[in-house]
Amino acid sequence: MIRIDAVTKRYPDGTVAVDRLSLEIPDRAITVLVGPSGCGKTTTLRMINRMVEPTEGSILLDGQDIRQQPVNTLRRSMGYVIQNAGLFPHRTILDNIATVPRLLGRSRRQARDRAAELMERVGLDTALAKRYPYQLSGGQQQRVGVARALAADPPVLLMDEPFSAVDPVVRKQLQDELLRIQEELGKTIVFVTHDIDEAIKLGTRVAVLRTGGRLAQYAAPAELLSAPADAFVEDFLGADRGIRRLSFFPSAGLELQTAPLVPADADAGTLAARATAAPYLLVTDPDGRPLGWSEPGRLTAGAVDRERLLDYGRPFVPGTDSLRAALDGAVLSPTGWAVAVDGEGRAVGVVSQQVIGEAIRAAHGRVAERAGEAAGR
Amino acid sequence: MIRIDAVTKRYPDGTVAVDRLSLEIPDRAITVLVGPSGCGKTTTLRMINRMVEPTEGSILLDGQDIRQQPVNTLRRSMGYVIQNAGLFPHRTILDNIATVPRLLGRSRRQARDRAAELMERVGLDTALAKRYPYQLSGGQQQRVGVARALAADPPVLLMDEPFSAVDPVVRKQLQDELLRIQEELGKTIVFVTHDIDEAIKLGTRVAVLRTGGRLAQYAAPAELLSAPADAFVEDFLGADRGIRRLSFFPSAGLELQTAPLVPADADAGTLAARATAAPYLLVTDPDGRPLGWSEPGRLTAGAVDRERLLDYGRPFVPGTDSLRAALDGAVLSPTGWAVAVDGEGRAVGVVSQQVIGEAIRAAHGRVAERAGEAAGR
Amino acid sequence: MNVLDFARAFFVDSAHWHGYDGIPTRFAEHIGYCLEALAIAAAIGLPVGLLTGHTGRGGNALAFLATAGRALPSFGLLVLMFIWIGLGLLPVMIPLVVLAVPPILVTTYEAVRSVDPSPVDAARGMGMPEARVLFQVEVPVALPLILSGLRTAAVQIVSTATIAAYVSLGGLGRYIIDGLYQKDYEKVVGGATLVAGLALVTLALFWAVSRLAVSPGVRRSGRG
Amino acid sequence: MSGFFDLPSDLGQSWLGLVGLHLREALLPVLAGLLVSLPVAQLCVRFRWIYPPVLGIATVLYAIPSLAFFVVLIDYFGQSETTVMIPLALYSLVVLVPAIVDGVRSVPPETLAAAQAMGFGAVRRYFQVQLPLAVPAIIAGLRVATVSSISLVSVGMLIGNQGALGNMLYAAQTYGRPALAVNAVLTIGVLGMLADAALVLLRFLLTPWMPRKGAGR
Amino acid sequence: DNPLTGGKADGDSVVVGSNNFPESTLLADIYGEALKAKGIKVTYKPNIGSRETTYGLIKNGSLTVMPEFNGALLAHLDKKATPKTLEETQDAINAKLDSRLTLLDPAPAQSKDSVTVNAATAEKYHLTDKSSIADLKDIAGDLVIGGSPEFQARQQGLEGLKSVYGLEFKSFKALDTGGPLTLAALKKNAVQVADVFTTDPNITKEKFVVLQDPKNLFGFQNVQPLVRKGALPEKGVDALNAVSAKLDTKTLLELDTQVQAEKKDPLDVARAWLKSAGLG
Numbered sequence A, B: 001m002i003r004i005d006a007v008t009k010r011y012p013d014g015t016v017a018v019d020r021l022s023l024e025i026p027d028r029a030i031t032v033l034v035g036p037s038g039c040g041k042t043t044t045l046r047m048i049n050r051m052v053e054p055t056e057g058s059i060l061l062d063g064q065d066i067r068q069q070p071v072n073t074l075r076r077s078m079g080y081v082i083q084n085a086g087l088f089p090h091r092t093i094l095d096n097i098a099t100v101p102r103l104l105g106r107s108r109r110q111a112r113d114r115a116a117e118l119m120e121r122v123g124l125d126t127a128l129a130k131r132y133p134y135q136l137s138g139g140q141q142q143r144v145g146v147a148r149a150l151a152a153d154p155p156v157l158l159m160d161e162p163f164s165a166v167d168p169v170v171r172k173q174l175q176d177e178l179l180r181i182q183e184e185l186g187k188t189i190v191f192v193t194h195d196i197d198e199a200i201k202l203g204t205r206v207a208v209l210r211t212g213g214r215l216a217q218y219a220a221p222a223e224l225l226s227a228p229a230d231a232f233v234e235d236f237l238g239a240d241r242g243i244r245r246l247s248f249f250p251s252a253g254l255e256l257q258t259a260p261l262v263p264a265d266a267d268a269g270t271l272a273a274r275a276t277a278a279p280y281l282l283v284t285d286p287d288g289r290p291l292g293w294s295e296p297g298r299l300t301a302g303a304v305d306r307e308r309l310l311d312y313g314r315p316f317v318p319g320t321d322s323l324r325a326a327l328d329g330a331v332l333s334p335t336g337w338a339v340a341v342d343g344e345g346r347a348v349g350v351v352s353q354q355v356i357g358e359a360i361r362a363a364h365g366r367v368a369e370r371a372g373e374a375a376g377r
Numbered sequence C: 001m002n003v004l005d006f007a008r009a010f011f012v013d014s015a016h017w018h019g020y021d022g023i024p025t026r027f028a029e030h031i032g033y034c035l036e037a038l039a040i041a042a043a044i045g046l047p048v049g050l051l052t053g054h055t056g057r058g059g060n061a062l063a064f065l066a067t068a069g070r071a072l073p074s075f076g077l078l079v080l081m082f083i084w085i086g087l088g089l090l091p092v093m094i095p096l097v098v099l100a101v102p103p104i105l106v107t108t109y110e111a112v113r114s115v116d117p118s119p120v121d122a123a124r125g126m127g128m129p130e131a132r133v134l135f136q137v138e139v140p141v142a143l144p145l146i147l148s149g150l151r152t153a154a155v156q157i158v159s160t161a162t163i164a165a166y167v168s169l170g171g172l173g174r175y176i177i178d179g180l181y182q183k184d185y186e187k188v189v190g191g192a193t194l195v196a197g198l199a200l201v202t203l204a205l206f207w208a209v210s211r212l213a214v215s216p217g218v219r220r221s222g223r224g
Numbered sequence D: 001m002s003g004f005f006d007l008p009s010d011l012g013q014s015w016l017g018l019v020g021l022h023l024r025e026a027l028l029p030v031l032a033g034l035l036v037s038l039p040v041a042q043l044c045v046r047f048r049w050i051y052p053p054v055l056g057i058a059t060v061l062y063a064i065p066s067l068a069f070f071v072v073l074i075d076y077f078g079q080s081e082t083t084v085m086i087p088l089a090l091y092s093l094v095v096l097v098p099a100i101v102d103g104v105r106s107v108p109p110e111t112l113a114a115a116q117a118m119g120f121g122a123v124r125r126y127f128q129v130q131l132p133l134a135v136p137a138i139i140a141g142l143r144v145a146t147v148s149s150i151s152l153v154s155v156g157m158l159i160g161n162q163g164a165l166g167n168m169l170y171a172a173q174t175y176g177r178p179a180l181a182v183n184a185v186l187t188i189g190v191l192g193m194l195a196d197a198a199l200v201l202l203r204f205l206l207t208p209w210m211p212r213k214g215a216g217r
Numbered sequence E: 001d002n003p004l005t006g007g008k009a010d011g012d013s014v015v016v017g018s019n020n021f022p023e024s025t026l027l028a029d030i031y032g033e034a035l036k037a038k039g040i041k042v043t044y045k046p047n048i049g050s051r052e053t054t055y056g057l058i059k060n061g062s063l064t065v066m067p068e069f070n071g072a073l074l075a076h077l078d079k080k081a082t083p084k085t086l087e088e089t090q091d092a093i094n095a096k097l098d099s100r101l102t103l104l105d106p107a108p109a110q111s112k113d114s115v116t117v118n119a120a121t122a123e124k125y126h127l128t129d130k131s132s133i134a135d136l137k138d139i140a141g142d143l144v145i146g147g148s149p150e151f152q153a154r155q156q157g158l159e160g161l162k163s164v165y166g167l168e169f170k171s172f173k174a175l176d177t178g179g180p181l182t183l184a185a186l187k188k189n190a191v192q193v194a195d196v197f198t199t200d201p202n203i204t205k206e207k208f209v210v211l212q213d214p215k216n217l218f219g220f221q222n223v224q225p226l227v228r229k230g231a232l233p234e235k236g237v238d239a240l241n242a243v244s245a246k247l248d249t250k251t252l253l254e255l256d257t258q259v260q261a262e263k264k265d266p267l268d269v270a271r272a273w274l275k276s277a278g279l280g
Ligand SMILES: Nc1ncnc2c1ncn2[C@@H]1O[C@H](COP(=O)(O)OP(=O)(O)OP(=O)(O)O)[C@@H](O)[C@H]1O
Pocket: A011, A012, A013, A015, A016, A017, A036, A037, A038, A039, A040, A041, A042, A043, A044, A194
């Protein structure tokens, strides 16, 4: 665990970048520092690997003051990833990644083998190994940066706005990969961003800093969304707080209705039987994939006019997707019902917006209960 | 009206940047070109002011081929705003803005007066007039860019990712200001971005381009969200399509309930009378501002324990805010009810998630009707 | 007779190809002076430039020194040093070194200063000792510019080493000074041609060195 | 005749006179070089392919020792200032042309695009945008060219008292007065540095629009 | 005249030039001041360079008056000439002299190039001021000779030493025209033999030994003004001839000593002498 203890950083010019900050950064989780430009995120991060020395306070790594070990040893035990990756332009991708193992005295061969292994882990084609950084796209460079930081298998990873220079699509990929890597490797990651969405998506815990380097709130993302500590945090979280928070409510418990599902080739009897099951029926193709909604009265056996079916929105996968996806599906369809599908896209049920609403309220209840328990302890 | 007519641009190196693109750009509206990096947005924009000449096809401005007037006359009739503003670093802010009026032969005095006027219009303190660009923040520079483009009062404004280099908070301000300016001045604006949120927020119509410079879809934002033309557009719009679309559904028609509102100092009689009105009551302060929800049973006359009230989420302003805000409010509160307030923040009613759901379905219906009418015509 | 004829006449005259005043001897002498001067200048300029560039300190003092170095006239220094020191190689080396240090110093400083800070930051962040940061990151990335500083210095030395002849040393300047006093254009043009040729060879050498020594990653990303 | 500023009669000038002469012989060539460089550099910017050959020719000229130039030029221009100034002007090209080319090329593309979009024609764009923005680079080049020109003039002494302050070097040798050589070297050095400082000041005055941090080199 | 010569030989001003050695400058000052004393406007162009250069300049009109040494001038004009007398020298020169130029009366003062060895060499090879250049025949191969760069290519230089005395030195070191480089080199034994002017005050001071020139390679070296025809008014010609008449070798040596050893300004020395001789 990294423990930042009442740390203040005053730069020689008098700027107070960080002001009496205390944070406990749990092991094997992603802790995100977020806040407006100039609020001291980078400074805080760099104090952890002593690229900046605190003016006051101390930082403990597993209970030991980080000033007690030689600075370069400390840094080698922490991966560091920055915006634009900061790759060495004069070295090939492979040698970039192999840098720290080489620093640690590994043989060139060993270091390169390790580098090749890491390229795969971060999703880079090993055909790129002999290329130079300028021959890579921004997203690829960023992956190399992550691989390089991981090369010595350090327990801690410090990441300073690593994805902010790539376009939104690639950024999403990189975020997903980071989550995957984190799941596989269980590193202690401190991640700096100024993008609240990124913070909420990636963070196990999120520390919101305000200008002047003071801590505004430090909480799990769901808690941040449901109970912002003050107006500053609330503003910073933006307008969609409620809906975004639904990302943390699982859709697993939703009670799906299967009665409104009818195959396109259903016979008249089936149709008649389902007619009263729901205001709308979801027509599916022979594989069970949703085609669209129809009022029961408009359906005739064996002949579905696909053109006349109503849009079924964007289906969600119960268990995998959150209530947010379910609600999105429900409000997207004119019927107000969301379609649930399995991993292969086959409809497994439908759920009304009302049921989703109840699930949301129930989830609120559970959160409140847990909060109560936590408070009671 | 600007009419892009089957325009193709092939660069000398063989890259086809724009491929048989046809677009009608309406007057006095913001038309947004959006698409992934390299899809030909900048090329398209620059063909409009002939900084790039089409290989094939033609562009008409108010029915006249743009090649028929002298190129510099054409360009002076169009404002052009780009990322990082492209300000002249060697000229003061005032002189930057005064550039085009000076080119058009206005006297230095006149041009500067005009420039000062424009600084105010775009929200720049005139105290900045004598500064040089390097002395301004990114957001201020971008405002100068807009002012400069407006200086000659051109009917057309071409904007190429003007806000993409500033941070999200400033970016939102700039977007809001652009909408305000557009409302005041009624320019024909062609706006390039790769950010779909920006496109949806600003665009009267949005043209989605795909890599290779072909048009994927050209529609109003609401239509884009409800009926993406294909999987590419759907992917490009991202996951929150349904909820984002609610931004275009007004909250004005929502039926508000006032019965659950109780003042904090309500007497026992009032409390009793309201007890059955709803599962939860919204307690308000003496000014009528919401304090929080409570189950009726938990309230005792004259003594509200504010700590025990439930969070009322983020209230919405009926008429001003959209159904998106209302739904956000509803899912944010553990009660599932959204609070409506007036401009001063006084509670004017509450609405359940279910009612919002119905309103959404009704809105869907209206859209479908209008689409039907449009198709029928 | 035009310049080309003079040059041809100079080179076809077999008398110019052997003996103590022959082209091979003079050429070797000239190269000797140049190499020595460049080596001394590099030994002064490179370490100081690397160090100041790496720490980012002393830039102003360095700029002042460099301007001073450039402003001192090589020829004047030569005469002064001759008056003070007398005959010998030292009076020639001093002005040549004074001439060559500023470009090496300033370019090296600028080259290291202008290295993209993010790889350097990353290098520190991964626990590289400062010396390695300098020699394994900053220097390889700054190498093209550092070489260009050395190249400028080398070409200036090649051209200026001709002044050695004024204090009765050898080198290609011999032909030019002798040619001047003997009113022998063949010698002057021939000598000048040899000097220019040597300068071109120097350029080519530096080009070859930068091809070999500069990482393709830096070469391509630098100038495009 | 032994004071620091007492010059032998055969120099035909007072110390101050030599300073004036020196400045003229050094600065006129740089000015001429600048006037030639501007259009040449513009051509190089316009037509990229002529830049390498132009640079190549300039480099070769630069490599030719000034004395060799003098000897050949004496036949055409005699023992005159012109003879001394022509090579100096040629030398300034090798510094000025790349400086201007780089300066003009380093104008941010978005600034140029903005100018183009505002309807600036090519000429206006050159004079109102590219050239002013290239001023820092041009002056950086001028500083190097001026300082080396000032120091190179002294070689003119070898062709018969055409080296202005450099002539003192000859006198120092023949009359065995080292002080004269010290005087010459120091005066030339100080002149060079003053000229450099003047150019820095000029840059400062011409570019109020540049961030004012550090003095530059 | 070529307008581009940059010379100031226009109209009324007389341009007096000199070669790049102190004696030449001193002579130019003497002749120039004598002209000034007669009210003629004078411009000096001192320290120009070698004869090869100055002869070209006076030919093209950049210079009007040039103090010359008749034997050296002849050697420049005609390498083969071996005059036995002063008259023969004058005739030989006049035969080859450019038609636009003329020589005024020669002065008795002579300042010859010479083959001079330093003290160490003299001692080593037992050379005295009675020894002849020819005595170097056997040892020349071990000796380095120094002189002005032009000495290397002149008849009255390496070429003559080879053709007249059959000397082939180990190598030649280009120095200056009997100036500080030559002295330094000779003193430091960087050269063992050098071309030193016979009027050089350093010869006695440094115990250099001037070798005899029995074959008269360096010929007559009388000081003699070379002028452009018609460029000098009559009174000027008279003034210069009057100066030459009073200038003998002893005087010249004395004046040289004042300039080179006592470091007086040549102009002051020239004026003082002219005054004392009743010419200024
Ligand atoms: N070396 C320094 N000297 C002086 N002030 C500094 C220095 N580094 C940073 N600062 C100042 O300290 C404050 C915090 O800087 P820091 O870089 O930590 O912010 P940040 O949160 O990372 O901002 P951003 O989002 O822009 O990266 C800022 O006001 C900054 O200007």
